[in-house]
Amino acid sequence: MRFQLTDEQEALRAGVRALLARRFGPDALRAAVGRPGVLDRALWRELGAAGLFALRLPEAEGGAGGGLPEAVLAFEEAGRALLPGPLVATHLAAGEVAGAASGETVVTDVSGGLVEWLAQADVVRGDASGAVPVRSVDPLTPLHRAAKAARGATPAPDPVAVLLTAAEQLGGAARTCELAVAYARTREQFGRPIGAFQAVKHLCAQSLVRVETARAAVYAAAVTADRLDIATARLLADEAAVRxxxxxxxxxxxMGFTWESEVHLFLKRAWVRTHRAGLNTYGDDTLAEDLLSGTA
Amino acid sequence: MELAHSPEEEEFRARLRAWLAEVLPTLPPKPSPGDWPARRAYDLGWQRMLYDAGYAGLHWPVDAGGRGATPTQHLIFLEETEKAGAPYVGANFVGLLHAGPTIAAEGTPGQRARWLPPVLRGEEVWCQGFSEPDAGSDLASLRTRAWRDGDTYVVSGSKIWTSHAEVADWCELLVRTDPSAPKHRGITWLAMPMDAPGVTVRPLRTLAGSNEFAEVFLDEVRVPVANRVGAENDGWRVTMVTLSFERGTAFVGEVVACRRLLRELARAAYDSGRWDDAPLRRRLGRLNAEFRALWRLTQWNVSEAERTGGVPGVGGSVFKLRYSHARQELFDTAAEVLGTGSLDLDHPWVLDRLSSLSYTIAAGTSQIQWNIVAERILGLPKGR
Structure with a gap:
């Protein structure tokens, strides 16, 4: 058993992180918030060129021939950077919708009764007719609510979409833990960094415990692609991201309550992601039913 | 990243399974929990069987008489023995997991030859004399004193939370040899014979009603200087070597057992009609996720230990924090399933619920573990 990142996987992660730091750093994030509803198509094509969408396509089809573990690592980085756009939907469309793999085409889908980035998408998978715009809580995720009939007809969600969303949640959770620690080390009150106080220290430590537990669950689900492992990953990653x-x-x-701070963006995105594929799909009910099944 | 086992690991598992299937039916009946001499005999008997079959000290280094197994093999061993219902490490705990590894790492050749083989063969029991009434979370403030008198130390003080003290042959003891030094630098590690004059053991009744621990009073107990492991006043470092020895496998058997219990709980809820209670059902589903994730975290930590060839360090704190709270949640949920049955001490889950209360306290309270995680992993400043 070697349940650790391989050297190639470490390199992939570092590569995606470097790309996103260069192309979607704090200034770009702030600029994106200032232009709500507008997707940066140049960045989208760059993500395509870097292989984010074609990651799991065979090399013969222009992909990177990667597996779910590689996709999970890339989407974890996207989550860390709060990268906006229908990333998961476009990734899943690669090889099926022309131009999705290369980043020429932006693909969204109807998921959990919602459609992200409908106005900016070139292709919508699922029935978005009659979808009504929502004044989205997340400034970086425009939302439409699917018409009632379409909501009922939504096919069962793709487990890979659930897993990649969990990977994004994991990345966001890891980043908020780092931001909390960085602030606690520098912000001083009563003549010392607030991170010297146990009440603050314990909040940070509890964040890390949630991140590391969720990480094991998400990575394991990437290795096995098992339905119950994905449900576990989803529950743990949602919790780690929101809390x-x-x-x-x-x-x-x-400062955390201000618009200027980026912290609220992580919380709002985490909330949006918990609704993807439906709030309770691959959730605790699935895991409860498993307990009554024969095998351990 | 992979979770599959190598052919060698699967072969190890198959051999172990076959051996367990052969020997477990030959075990004597389990002793009653209150009969300490019988428990000692039972636990030592099991250890002897492991020794004869080549499984004793599986994770110990070969030059200490162990098998030098990989962390993954150790994980498989703990998983399979629990699944097969084999006895727990029991009275051998301190010898196999604390005192033995300390002696293996820091002892002289003579000390290793004297103390390690009887642990592996199931002949001697060790207990641990670390905590004191006034030195709990702040262990380094311990005050049990030891004076030199020729080639012996004279030890006076008291220890607490000592498991198996009534039936132990030896105690790994931390004593203060230099009261004027900074607190971490005046401590010495001694192997104290429990039958030495001046040692008094008093059982300590826990809230579960059982005598799982004891207080140990030391009144001018004479311990040969030859029983000192490591240098005088270097005992804190010597002890920390031990505490970081366990490579992320400390709770493997328990997590396997918790996952089995969770299935029994779900079945009990189903049979009693409580399955239609959606909040309860979801709580069970949530716990399933929790323990599945804890199993994955164990596999991650073990693989990390295997990759680095060393110790997981404070990664163990992350696991312990998550697990100890999950275990309490599990038994609180068991009580919910039992309803008024949760007030009946004859139900085994009720005693387990009571003992689960120690998990967020023993071996470092959750509050101390959060400090460790915050300071040593996250790099937050020390201070209160």
């Missing part, structure tokens, strides 16, 4: 962002906000105090 991690909440605790990060708390550690930031008043």
């Amino acid at each position: 991690g962002a909440r605790d990060c906000l708390q550690v930031h105090g008043g």
